[in-house]
Amino acid sequence: MQHNLSHTISLLSRTPAALNAFLRDLPDAWTFCNEGANTWSAFDVVGHLIHGERTDWMPRARMILQFGETQTFVPFDRWAQESESQGKSLPQLLDEFARLRSENLDELRGMNLQPADLERRGRHPALGVVNLSQLLAAWVGHDLTHLHQVSRVMAHQYREAVGPWSAYLGVLHCAGHSSP
Amino acid sequence: MQHNLSHTISLLSRTPAALNAFLRDLPDAWTFCNEGANTWSAFDVVGHLIHGERTDWMPRARMILQFGETQTFVPFDRWAQESESQGKSLPQLLDEFARLRSENLDELRGMNLQPADLERRGRHPALGVVNLSQLLAAWVGHDLTHLHQVSRVMAHQYREAVGPWSAYLGVLHCAGHSSP
Numbered sequence: 409m410q411h412n413l414s415h416t417i418s419l420l421s422r423t424p425a426a427l428n429a430f431l432r433d434l435p436d437a438w439t440f441c442n443e444g445a446n447t448w449s450a451f452d453v454v455g456h457l458i459h460g461e462r463t464d465w466m467p468r469a470r471m472i473l474q475f476g477e478t479q480t481f482v483p484f485d486r487w488a489q490e491s492e493s494q495g496k497s498l499p500q501l502l503d504e505f506a507r508l509r510s511e512n513l514d515e516l517r518g519m520n521l522q523p524a525d526l527e528r529r530g531r532h533p534a535l536g537v538v539n540l541s542q543l544l545a546a547w548v549g550h551d552l553t554h555l556h557q558v559s560r561v562m563a564h565q566y567r568e569a570v571g572p573w574s575a576y577l578g579v580l581h582c583a584g585h586s587s588p
Numbered sequence: 589m590q591h592n593l594s595h596t597i598s599l600l601s602r603t604p605a606a607l608n609a610f611l612r613d614l615p616d617a618w619t620f621c622n623e624g625a626n627t628w629s630a631f632d633v634v635g636h637l638i639h640g641e642r643t644d645w646m647p648r649a650r651m652i653l654q655f656g657e658t659q660t661f662v663p664f665d666r667w668a669q670e671s672e673s674q675g676k677s678l679p680q681l682l683d684e685f686a687r688l689r690s691e692n693l694d695e696l697r698g699m700n701l702q703p704a705d706l707e708r709r710g711r712h713p714a715l716g717v718v719n720l721s722q723l724l725a726a727w728v729g730h731d732l733t734h735l736h737q738v739s740r741v742m743a744h745q746y747r748e749a750v751g752p753w754s755a756y757l758g759v760l761h762c763a764g765h766s767s768p
Contacts, residue, residue, distance in 0.1 A: 411749035415615050419742070426610035430602050430735075435595050535752040542751035549750045549757040552743040555610075556736055556759040562599070563732040566725045569591035572715040573726035579733040582762055 411545045413521060421513055423551045424506035427454060427558075432499055439498055443564050450558045454501040455489025457554060461508035463488075465547045466515060472530035472540045473519070480531045516544075556582075591725045593701060601693055603731045604686035607634060607738075612679055619678055621745050630738045634681040635669025637734060641688035643668075645727045646695060652710035652720045653699070660711045696724075736762075 409415075431439055431450055442449045448456070468481045493501060519525070526541040563579040574580050589595075611619055611630055622629040628636070648661045673681060699705070706721040743759040754760050 409617060409621070409745045409749070411746065412617070415617055418615055419618060422610050422614065426606050429609040430606035434602065435598055437589060437592070437595055438599060441589070532752070535755070538751055538753070542749065542753060545746045545749035545751075546753035546757065549743050549746055549753060549759065552739040553757045553759040556739040556743070556762065559732045559736040559739070563729050563736070565589045566591065566729055569589070569722065569725035570729045571718055571722035571725075572712070573718070573722060573729060575715070577726065577729040577733045579729065579736040582736065 411526070411541045413526065413544065416544050416548050417513055417516065419548050420509065420551060423457075423555070424502070424509050426555070427457075428502045428506065430558075432502055438562055438565065441561065441565050443561055448557070448561065450561060451493065451498050451501070452489055453554045453558055453561075454498065454505055455493035455496075456486065457551070458501060458505050458508060459485065459488040459492060460547075460550065461505065461512055465543065465550075466512045468530065468543055469516070469519075469540060472528050472543065473525065475530075477529050477531045477537060480533050483533045591706070591721045593706065593724065596724050596728050597693055597696065599728050600689065600731060603637075603735070604682070604689050606735070607637075608682045608686065610738075612682055618742055618745070621741065623741055623744050628737070628741070630741060631673065631678050631681070632669055633734045633738055633741075634678065634685055635673035635676075636666065637731070638681060638685050638688060639665065639668040639672060640727075640730065641685065641692055645723065645730075646692045648710065648723055649696070649699075649720060652708050652723065653705065655710075657709050657711045657717060660713050663713045 431454070439450045442452070463482065464484050471479055471481060496504075521540070526544075527539055529537050529539045530543070532538050560579050560582050563577065567574065567580055570577060570580075611634070619630045622632070643662065644664050651659055651661060676684075701720070706724075707719055709717050709719045710723070712718050740759050740762050743757065747754065747760055750757060750760075
């Protein structure tokens with residue numbers, strides 16, 4: 409389907425509650441496990457999503473509207489959560505993500521973007537020229553990439569435990585394509 | 589990690605609320621879309637999970653405890669939801685899934701399974717001899733397979749809309765391995 413701003417906001421608004429319902433108070437054995445060296449746990453993923461709320465999606469949307477292609481987005485630090493999440497609990501991160509996402513969506517709604525705005529272009533440091541519509545659709549795709557990753561990381565923990573059922577469980581046959 | 593009954597119940601108990609938080613009242617454009625012919629939408633997945641609650645996991649656990657390897661599990665109908673979900677809304681299915689899962693986990697807790705019980709064996713119609721521990725771990729892996737699938741099916745809808753960001757969004761590079 410074409411990008412639809414209303415559908416985008418609907419989905420983005422639900423991600424924090426979905427992660428909260430799934431992850432809060434789950435045993436650490438699920439939420440702090442990863443897929444091996446240099447891969448992420450659910451805890452890492454929530455920290456990464458927080459960093460995106462602060463530095464990626466809305467700052468880039470503002471930059472497109474203000475500067476167009478004349479200013480290049482600041483590269484996104486995909487490992488920022490390593491330091492930023494230190495000393496925090498998963499419930500704290502879930503609360504922070506929910507708060508930041510809510511604030512960002514309030515700002516997005518307040519922009520009252522029109523079709524012509526969504527066509528406005530900016531410059532990505534690696535991808536080159538992109539437009540605002542693509543940025544907002546990618547925000548959705550980024551949430552979904554990390555929901556997909558969290559389910560895969562957890563399933564990995566039971567890779568041996570499921571025995572012969574592994575043949576039937578698609579999530580166990582997903583390559584590590586979305587890491588990190 | 590090894591199968592852990594307490595961890596299994598913790599995760600299984602959260603899936604209905606996670607799906608509810610993510611899917612309830614989302615636009616139909618997200619919840620009724622699929623990946624093409626003979627693939628499933630989020631609506632189909634919730635119906636499939638309901639059928640599993642009724643006919644798969646706990647009936648098979650009971651069969652293992654009662655009959656061991658002498659009786660073969662009834663094959664699981666992976667398309668049952670096509671008829672069973674007809675005329676129902678997604679909120680109705682989410683409620684039904686939550687109720688059945690809760691009842692099943694109450695029964696599972698009530699079995700007060702000991703390590704020796706988890707080693708008891710049954711017979712799968714295709715996989716052959718399996719044990720109760722593997723069955724319960726596979727129940728978790730099955731939930732995670734379908735959370736993984738739902739995120740992939742939704743991301744597919746924005747495959748074009750994200751433009752050049754598709755290169756970075758792992759969920760768009762997941763083969764259709766968990767369908768249906």
